[in-house]
Amino acid sequence: MYLYTWYQWLLFFFIYCFIGWIIESTYVSVRSLHFVNRGFLRLPLLPLYGSGAIIMLWLSLPVQGNIFLVFLFGMAGASALEYATGYVMERLFKMKYWDYSNNPFNINGYICLGTSLAWGFLTLLLTEIIHRPLEWLVLRLNGTVCIVLVVVIGILFVTDAVHSTKEALDLGRILESMTKLKSELEEVQVQISLLKAETAQKMSDIKAETAQKVSDIKTETIQKAASLKDETIVKISSFKAETASALKESALAERLQSLTETKDKLTGRLTFYRKGILRRNPTASSRMFGEALRELKEYTKKYKKS
Incomplete structure (x- = not known):
């Protein structure tokens, strides 16, 4: 298990990015009472979930069969990734794209106990249930088909990531100004x-x-x-x-x-x-430019209604 080629690993990454987008968009849409295309990218992909899933698989490999260690390693690895990603994104874009500051036992608003525990349970769900049928499907794909899928999705992903990063940097400068x-x-x-x-x-x-x-x-x-x-x-x-x-x-x-x-x-x-x-x-926040961010959010709501 987990002995894959580079393009199979990439295909798993994109698949879990999409699954993560479904989970996040569904959760936020239900809370907001309207559809929300959740995430940093415009594509239905959430890189944090894709990266988190790959880390969970890698970390759980040495301790397969030990449920407690799989839970612990997955929780620690995914939480570390979420913290690092949140920290870097806030420094780059002047915004927190998620904020757990109001949740108990949080660390600088980037991670909290509740989500860390959820990452642990998600690791168990991933390794014991979700990944097995996906593995079966990917391993049965023709190598050429798999590479074509990875290349096409990869080009779209990189293009979207570059453009979204540029727009987010500009948005951060607008907040500062x-x-x-x-x-x-x-x-x-x-x-x-x-x-x-x-x-x-x-x-x-x-x-x-x-x-x-x-x-x-x-x-x-x-x-x-x-x-x-x-x-x-x-x-x-x-x-x-x-x-x-x-x-x-x-x-x-x-x-x-x-x-x-x-x-x-x-x-x-x-x-x-x-x-x-x-x-x-919609839950993004900013410590330094909070008032400007709120003003832009209000402007965006008015624009959408009009």
Whole structure:
């Protein structure tokens, strides 16, 4: 058992990628109450399950017949693969494509006790039940047919993986840019609010000063000329203050408008394929860019409805 050619191993990999896609899509679709084409790729393939199945088979080979060790080795191997894959994907794409942070006994949200135990039971199911009929089927395929299948599926798989990786990297950059823009937008809005408050306070002080000058003019006619001069100076100062504040507020408003337009352009870069990534991974999260990710998810939902 498990003595296969390279193309048979690859065919098993693709078969288990497809089975994994069926399991994940069914589970997420039932929870979401609508069909979800689960996964990182657009093809109905989940590489994590394919890789996990191959690792399970390799690790279980030396301990065949010992159910406990098969369970333990499969659980450990698949959990290590899931952790490493989740860690690398988050560093590359700025997103967690699955997140167990709310599950008990999790490690950095990449793996948790529940899923690790599930991997162990899946290893037993795989090695004792699922793999045997698949092995029988693959071993009876003509070698040429098997190679053709592997080559065709492999080309489609690699093409999809390259394109999906590029789109996911771009999506990560959009999340990063949107987060920076949001911070700048908030800073400009705070500056405008402070400027308005400062301007209102200055105008209040100038009006009070002018009123005092007028009162002095009425009661002190001897100093009328001097007071009128002071009043003129106050009015000029008021005009200058208003003009300076207006110019500054106008500049900030233009900056705010520019940032808003840039943010809209970034959202517009959410192409059909990038929207697909978000729809295929509804539970995706991001520690650094969580708010931007939520905003893009909402935008994707609106786009889908319209």
